[in-house]
Amino acid sequence: DSGVTQTPKHLITATGQRVTLRCSPRSGDLSVYWYQQSLDQGLQFLIHYYNGEERAKGNILERFSAQQFPDLHSELNLSSLELGDSALYFCASRGMAGELFFGEGSRLTVL
Amino acid sequence: QKEVEQDPGPLSVPEGAIVSLNCTYSNSAFQYFMWYRQYSRKGPELLMYTYSSGNKEDGRFTAQVDKSSKYISLFIRDSQPSDSATYLCAMSAPGGGADGLTFGKGTHLIIQP
Numbered sequence: 001d002s003g004v005t006q007t008p009k010h011l012i013t014a015t016g017q018r019v020t021l022r023c024s025p026r027s028g029d030l031s032v033y034w035y036q037q038s039l040d041q042g043l044q045f046l047i048h049y050y051n052g053e054e055r056a057k058g059n060i061l062e063r064f065s066a067q068q069f070p071d072l073h074s075e076l077n078l079s080s081l082e083l084g085d086s087a088l089y090f091c092a093s094r095g096m097a098g099e100l101f102f103g104e105g106s107r108l109t110v111l
Numbered sequence: 112q113k114e115v116e117q118d119p120g121p122l123s124v125p126e127g128a129i130v131s132l133n134c135t136y137s138n139s140a141f142q143y144f145m146w147y148r149q150y151s152r153k154g155p156e157l158l159m160y161t162y163s164s165g166n167k168e169d170g171r172f173t174a175q176v177d178k179s180s181k182y183i184s185l186f187i188r189d190s191q192p193s194d195s196a197t198y199l200c201a202m203s204a205p206g207g208g209a210d211g212l213t214f215g216k217g218t219h220l221i222i223q224p
Contacts, residue, residue, distance in 0.1 A: 002154065002156070004154075033211045035211070041216075042199075042214055042215070042216035042217060043155070043199065043214040045210060045211045045212075048209055048210070048211060050209075055209045056209035056210045056211075058210065058211070088152075090154055090155070092211070094208065094211075097143070097160060097162075098143050098203055098208050098212075099143075099145055099157050099160050100155075100157070100201075100211060100212055101157065102147075102154035102155045102156070103154050104153060104154045105152075105153070105154050107152065
């Protein structure tokens, strides 16, 4: 168990809809990283928050947004969903040596 | 050229064999190298962490880094069916923590009983 918690584990929705994924980092960790994993693209970095502030953006679409709250949990919002958004979405928190500890992921299926 | 190249496999070997998994990279600034194991539909789990060049051993696992060749390896001795998973290499540069890690696409490993 990495200590990183993600909900929901699996969700199925329709194109054009909006969903919210939730992540709680390990106890004491201030950072949250979001990654998208699809079969053909591997793990793609989306966005990083540290102590409530956005620190870096990767390949995140404009239809996607995220925030980190004062209690350090983070939410990733995905809107105007397309079939191609179907993927596993992981969050991770960062250890002292720069390693990442991942949650179990949220599997999104867009029909 | 992708920053990190990793053969996707699948790589199928008999139980008990020594497994060699590899990644090449192009960014000479990378100094921190990691290997993750990911079971189907689960989150990546950190296996090994090395800094700069050299070897590191942990039980049946050995990680090697050759910075001059921009090449890293993970060796698994006495492989077990429970080692069947996807193995991802990951790396980062000093001060590169804001962008997280750069991952290979993963090698799917199958250990045949």
